Amino acid sequence: MEVITSLEMYVADRNAEWLGVPRLVLMENAGAAVARNILKKYPHASRVLAVCGTGDNGGDGYVAVRHLHAAGKEVRVIALGEPREELAARNYQAVKRLWGVEVAVAQSPLELLALQDWLMWADVIIDAVLGTGIRGALREPHATAIELMNIAPAPKVAVDVPSGLDPDTGEVRDKAVKAALTVTFHKAKKGLLAPSAARYVGELVVEPIGIPPEAEVVVGPGDFAYLNFSRRADSKKGDHGRVLVVGGSLEYSGAPVLVAKAALRAGVDLAVVAAPEPAAYAAKAMGPDIIAVPLEGPRLSLKHVDRIASLAERFDVVAIGPGLGTEGETPDAVREIFRRLTGRKPLVADADALKALRGEKAAGITVYTPHAGEFKALTGVDPPHGLRERVEVVRQHASSIGAVILLKGRYDVISDGSRVKVNTTGTPAMTVGGTGDVLTGLVASFLTKTTNPLEAAAVAAFVNGLAGEEAAAQLGFHITASDLLDKIPGVIRKFAREDVTPASSRA
Numbered sequence: 001m002e003v004i005t006s007l008e009m010y011v012a013d014r015n016a017e018w019l020g021v022p023r024l025v026l027m028e029n030a031g032a033a034v035a036r037n038i039l040k041k042y043p044h045a046s047r048v049l050a051v052c053g054t055g056d057n058g059g060d061g062y063v064a065v066r067h068l069h070a071a072g073k074e075v076r077v078i079a080l081g082e083p084r085e086e087l088a089a090r091n092y093q094a095v096k097r098l099w100g101v102e103v104a105v106a107q108s109p110l111e112l113l114a115l116q117d118w119l120m121w122a123d124v125i126i127d128a129v130l131g132t133g134i135r136g137a138l139r140e141p142h143a144t145a146i147e148l149m150n151i152a153p154a155p156k157v158a159v160d161v162p163s164g165l166d167p168d169t170g171e172v173r174d175k176a177v178k179a180a181l182t183v184t185f186h187k188a189k190k191g192l193l194a195p196s197a198a199r200y201v202g203e204l205v206v207e208p209i210g211i212p213p214e215a216e217v218v219v220g221p222g223d224f225a226y227l228n229f230s231r232r233a234d235s236k237k238g239d240h241g242r243v244l245v246v247g248g249s250l251e252y253s254g255a256p257v258l259v260a261k262a263a264l265r266a267g268v269d270l271a272v273v274a275a276p277e278p279a280a281y282a283a284k285a286m287g288p289d290i291i292a293v294p295l296e297g298p299r300l301s302l303k304h305v306d307r308i309a310s311l312a313e314r315f316d317v318v319a320i321g322p323g324l325g326t327e328g329e330t331p332d333a334v335r336e337i338f339r340r341l342t343g344r345k346p347l348v349a350d351a352d353a354l355k356a357l358r359g360e361k362a363a364g365i366t367v368y369t370p371h372a373g374e375f376k377a378l379t380g381v382d383p384p385h386g387l388r389e390r391v392e393v394v395r396q397h398a399s400s401i402g403a404v405i406l407l408k409g410r411y412d413v414i415s416d417g418s419r420v421k422v423n424t425t426g427t428p429a430m431t432v433g434g435t436g437d438v439l440t441g442l443v444a445s446f447l448t449k450t451t452n453p454l455e456a457a458a459v460a461a462f463v464n465g466l467a468g469e470e471a472a473a474q475l476g477f478h479i480t481a482s483d484l485l486d487k488i489p490g491v492i493r494k495f496a497r498e499d500v501t502p503a504s505s506r507a
């Protein structure tokens, strides 16, 4: 049986909406599936009681109530408060307009106890109190509701997850509904299959609710849930990421600057460019936001390796490649730096660095961001044109190298060797030079916001593509990579939760 975590489910749900399947439709399908299963399993039950929490699990419960009412059942509802979120609230209001459906709101254990005869009245009880949104120890009146449902003789049908059970681990901290039937949605929540969960879950039915399979592959707004953009009120400089960019040469000075600026725009505190002297001085001249460390000579060479390795100690992520070139000792120096750092420091390798890394194995958190030509240089293989074949080739090479590979293209393909994501944002206007450097900066920045490099790369590709789309909406095919930089904050703010959390209690 295929399983899914509650976080993966949250992501798929948001990405389904992005793909054009509204969440209200998913909720409708979920609630209808619960009703259908009740009618099938308990055809002779005539009285149904739904106990609904204030989240979307309760929302599913209200939908089920509508369908059972339409099927001619006598239905009552105990609401543990008025729903706060829009979708559940809409279904709650719709239930209140039904003729003959009695709704009682019980927000305390006492109010629930007064409704005990409703629990005894029912032939079937729908448990729509808590689903994948359960957090921490049970609060009231939820704890009492679970206890009273378990005392009632009628069989319980759990919506998605028996309330009180951890959907990811199957653990029951306090108490949980002992269901006769659990109707879960899309895929089995992981915790439902834990051996200890069996006595709560009862019979398990998995119902599709219209989430397209693409919603688990395509990068969308849901994927931001893997990244932490919040800041504590007592944050200090450096807490939100320090990125070291190793790039540039006599010939190229702009590339590492684009990487650093993109990382800053995406929300790191510090981005430092370590570059050969001519590129470092040019970088400094490119604006007050850039700190540059000059490396003696016109290009990266073996004599710089020690310096870079010790400098890297003070950073959270190292991005290497843009503008380095492939002349002289540079490829040897790249390989040496890579060997010293891989497994010890999260790394992003791009551009000329990729050409030097053929045959190298990566360890720890490492992301490669090749375009088709660099992929060939890195692996010896031309990426196939068909998406399915491309996905498979990227997955195989990611697995054998031990890195996340983000293959740029019309559709970006991202894999860590087992999982695969595909990004569809972007525009042909982005073929202009430098957009890949911006992407590298985004990946580096996002590696400071998650421990999941696949998702850091996936969200980076998504943001980069949308920044390009927004710039092109204004300037058409006349954008430059710098235009993307200005669009990054707006794109991130559209999708990320950027709240300020309370100061830590530690001094």
Ligand SMILES: NC(=O)C1=CN([C@@H]2O[C@H](COP(=O)(O)OP(=O)(O)OC[C@H]3O[C@@H](n4cnc5c(N)ncnc54)[C@H](O)[C@@H]3O)[C@@H](O)[C@H]2O)[C@@H](O)CC1
Binding pocket: 009, 010, 012, 013, 026, 027, 030, 053, 054, 055, 056, 057, 058, 059, 060, 129, 130, 131, 132, 133, 134, 135, 136, 137, 138, 139, 140, 142, 159, 160, 161, 185, 209
């Ligand atoms: N893909 C999805 O995520 C879908 C979710 N749906 C339903 O939505 C559910 C998830 O909805 P939500 O994220 O709103 O979460 P829930 O409805 O599971 O729970 C959140 C509510 O419970 C309260 N709560 C959380 N922990 C508590 C505790 N320990 N004690 C007391 N109260 C607590 C919260 O304050 C909030 O009101 C799923 O289980 C499923 O039933 C479906 O509508 C369709 C698709």
Ligand SMILES: [K+]
Binding pocket: 057, 127, 128, 129, 130, 131, 158, 159, 160, 161, 162, 163
């Ligand atoms: K439930």
